[in-house]
Amino acid sequence: MTMAIRRLDSAAADFWRQLDALLAWESVADETVQAAVAEILAAVRARGDAALLEYTRRFDGVEAASVAELEIPQARLQAALEAVSPELREALESAAARIRAYAERQRLASWRYEEADGTVLGQRVTPLDRVGLYVPGGKAAYPSSVLMNAVPARVAGVGELVMVSPTPRGEVNELVLAAAAVAGVDRCFAVGGAQAVAALAYGTETIPAVDKIVGPGNIYVAAAKRAVFGTVGIDMVAGPSEILVICDGATDPEWVAMDLFSQAEHDEDAQAILVSPDRAFLDAVAEAVGRLLPAQPRRAIIERSLGARGALIAVRDLEEAAAVANRIAPEHLELSVADPEPLLARIRHAGAVFLGRYTAEAVGDYCAGPNHVLPTSRTARFSSPLGVYDFQKRTSIIGCSPEGAARLGRTAAVLARGEGLEAHARSAELRGGGDG
Template sequence: MSSSIEVKRLNSQDLGFKETLLSSLSLPTADDVAIDTAVVKILSAVKEQGDSSVLAYTKQFDRLNVSSVSDLEIPRQDLECTYSALANEQKNALDIAAKRVRAYHERQKSETGCHSWEYEEADGTRLGQKVTPLDRVGIYVPGGKAAYPSSVLMNAIPAKVAGVAEVIMVVPTPDGARNSLVLAAAYLAGVDRVFTIGGAQAVAALAYGTNTIPAVDKIVGPGNAYVAAAKRRVFGTVGIDMIAGPSEILILCDGSSNPAWIAMDLFSQAEHDEQAQSILLCPDAGFIAQVQESIDRLLPEMPRANVIETSLTKRALLIQVQDMNEACDIANAIAAEHLEICAEDPRKWAEKIRHAGAIFMGNYTSESLGDYCAGPNHVLPTARTARFSSPLGVYDFIKRSSMIEVSEAGAQTLGRAASTLAHGEGLQAHARAAEMRVSKSYGNYD
């Protein structure tokens, strides 16, 4: 590891800045075809051969050699025992996080149209919307390089708050290594069944079902490139939450913050993996230099220093802007997953933000608090998709059915309008169906 980290510096006034910025946000796609080809093969095998293919791929990729998929299921009582055996500090931390995530999503359910409603018109026609939870949901929890109990809470709790009857979790356990915090989180979140499988084969099993693993209605949760490709492929057979890319953080800073805090916040995303992206927007060139100095000083202390350095040198940006107004404009163009506003008046600048997965306001609101225990969901849109999509929430685990009950009086008015429009579209059966319910004075349609 070098003593000075080469983080790319940009200035918003440089010629071609916009083009350079946009190109820096994109990821290489050279491996996409190879990944997709491998995923198609796995999906097809699991769809056709079920449990036997799941076992074969689990042996191949996770080095687990068992005789049946049922051997890969962890009984719920084992989850409870794992939770009970945790050290008090770990147990308390999970309890706090689960309580806050549940409270936030219960409030979200009451505030964001997640309930049925109906109204009656003057002629007795009744219109409304029926909201029902999904029957069964699958959640994918990453394993391998790192374990994420927080992902269990963030995916399973809103599903349960929504009223999903059965939540099935899949998590890879390479070489049989199980993470106690992940299993304890599954117990706290109310996960119904847990299978120690991962990769595209786990996505296929959830989407198509096998003799042991029931098919679900929707698959949520992050994973590697193979998991993302598999989710993209099975969409339509099941619902999915989103196609998540590498993690991102964008920090808007007016120069009034502690530069070491900003450096560490940049690290907090860079340590996820080498493709993660960390960006700072600041009008103060001197402060940017202080952040760079903090990066160089603090990085050698980090256990995942090599991953952080690779991420920072390949994808990080330190950008000098004219002022905070311009920083907000650039932030809206980036549409980052995580957006921190470290400034003296963060809410002033937050009002100017239109596109971000989550907005963290003020110097004491580190993005890591949102990852674990603040309450809002940490499953967020990446790769500029915050321009048109939202964080995972209770609303992702419900569906809406339109409710229509037309009265006899209402059919007289609506029937005439529908008949006219249907004839205009050349759909005579549509018109006739409406006309037959209109009174005899309109015509004899018996």
């Protein structure tokens, strides 16, 4: 079969405009969605458990007399872990161990130093008290996301991890529960949507308010997270999944086609792009896409994704490919070339980079170790992958000796009076014996 994928050429006069148009995405701007979310947030904030039960009944078709009935006990999580196949349990535990080992290297440490006059300056690093983890539920659930969000929080030393996950029509995803047991989730509630985000942000009679909300969700969840930011922290407002493959033309075209499929199968809005200076290779990948697509279980989704937002881009050379990659700032970037290190040196913006022909992006999704929660929609220009540091906060430490108080007080007083703040000036200089 033939599969129509947009073709772009960097030699075209309007190439960069075409590329920007291809990348354009705004995931939570829909006014109808925002209005619905604002109503839900206000209701849960005002009426707590009662509103949460109403929305769970309306959106998930789950009847409960109390939110306490929607709490999934630890014994149930452990039972799910014990019920999965040995192969699945080993995979979950192996992935968790690799994620933990990587996360251990990210932990920030407190530090101090002392100046000559005895003044002490430093930074104290402490974990967040309580974090909320949102996990999509039902059939479209991802146990890997439980591990990627919960394990770094545990490494950071977060005091309590509260997970929310919808169970539409009472459908529980056993793998999600098993992953929660492996990751050490403290409490788990069968609630979802914007109403679950509201419960985590504001607290209800049963669900405790958290300090930060992490984890993926649909457009309503994303809009809710954006709306409650400031009351709580959030990881990010994520858009659709993305992959950019840069290839020199020597990788097996079927490998690259499947790499494009691996992200396109997430949803119709996902974006999969291949960049190469070898036009014959672009043709070969296009042929492989058409040949392999009919056998894909999620063929319809892949076809719509590639047709709407996918592209095969011809460039002059790998140096220009790097420039294209920096413009795209992709969530996932595969450098499928003979020697990826020189090309990596040119990359400034990417959520995660996969080096060489043998590194499939999919291993990063599950078990390589680095986090798969990555900046999307070009936000890699200023954002980073989720990590232990997202579950830690930094507090500045200042301790003046008598000599330091006098020295720093004089400087502070001059600056304070320059700003017209006399009380600041007097406060600073009094401890140093100043008379103003």
